[in-house]
Amino acid sequence: MISSIAELISDRIGTMPAGERRAAQTLIANYPLTGLKTVAEFSAAAGVSSPTILRFVARLGFQNYPEFQSALQDELAAQLQSPASRTLDPASPAGGAVSPMLEATLDNLRETFRHLSDRQLADIAKTLAERRGKTFLIGGRFTDPLARYMAAHLTIIQPDVYHLAGQESIWRDRLIDMGKRDVLVIFDIRRYQESLIRFAEKARQRGVQIVLFTDQWLSPIARFARHVIAGRTAVPSAWDSSAALFVVAETLIGAVTRQLETAGAKRIRDLESLR
Template identity: 50%
Template structure:
């Protein structure tokens, strides 16, 4: 069974190497339509994944759940957490008496540890490879509280490679930008609970046009995960009415470091050119 703040998706990714090929098919089906696929009956879940109902049950058992019902209860709890409004979060921790700074620090540190422990290395490497490719136009944007992370990454990435663009302004303006988005384009999107319908609509339309979506999200997975090529989840819960972006920022900075490493001499040449421009200013 999942432990601490780990989601079912976290446990699923950790268990993939221990699964049979058919169990992995069921696991990938769940991740492709998370968490709704797991709320169906075992027969329908298995049919959608192309495996038998007993295979679904064996996959669930490898996650540590004593029954399919307990597995579904965990998914239902995650659905409720996804939709939790700010007023239901963190009030007990903020209420008096305790050392809030210590509690917040401990929660943020735990988020970082859980995120890095559960982040799929192959997924991270593949996302970094996409972001490093100078032939692929890169567009970055985020939600109400995560858009500054997109701006932060864009500021670094445009130094390291060409064709880095920010999508800003109203959603109507995003749709205008889609006119020039095609199979070579990459969208890096930040989206955590409560998830943005506008970002979902944009991601779906960009995917329809052949663009590759890299999603940075929370442990419950934004609905954008259904159309994303790569999904990088981070843990966000702290004793506050708002979620923390600390672990998301760490993953963002790790991606920038990975792009520097992959670009190698080309990145150093651009950095040197920028320093020369600054010296001339």
């Protein structure tokens, strides 16, 4: 069973003529980067001519050079998306077989935050904290609880926080209250929900600032969003995981709370006295 192009090459390298073999060796030497460059660069690196490179990829079974490059990119994408397979991780095997779910989730968290800078988080927190209007939160079928979770916290530290629940027609009517000073937080992972997309589009038309929590493939709503948070969702389960988005949400809640410390503290005291 041959899965990667590298294997394919080392499998056939024996049957290749000298020039193509040099091409193969230089590609393997720093795989797969040389293959992502242009034919001219590849040929220069290997010390052969361009046609030799093309014959080489043809021998591997590809119709043309772009097809070969696409295959390499796909392979690379698969590698980058599952860091677990790459890192041998001498730290954990002792703790071992605990739960593949846990391992995958830990990876997802690390990956998600790796693509998320402090700066970005601070910007979003600022958007949520300093909004001069109202905050609305909504989610999809499985992610709506995340919207609720966030709303439950935010509503304590600042006024005018609303979770949009129930039927589509209900939120649609709330659009009339929304304007450019307002913020809309949307959670949407695949399979992306049509109703949410429509809603986001209309909100955008009214000037609402949209903060989107989505997966790494980006919901179409990203088009309308001011801020996009892309969380990793792949786990060894029949379902996608929302854990990464959950943790980002908690992080944001914490950041917003810190920013509103002075104003928020008073509000919390007031709330306490109401009980």
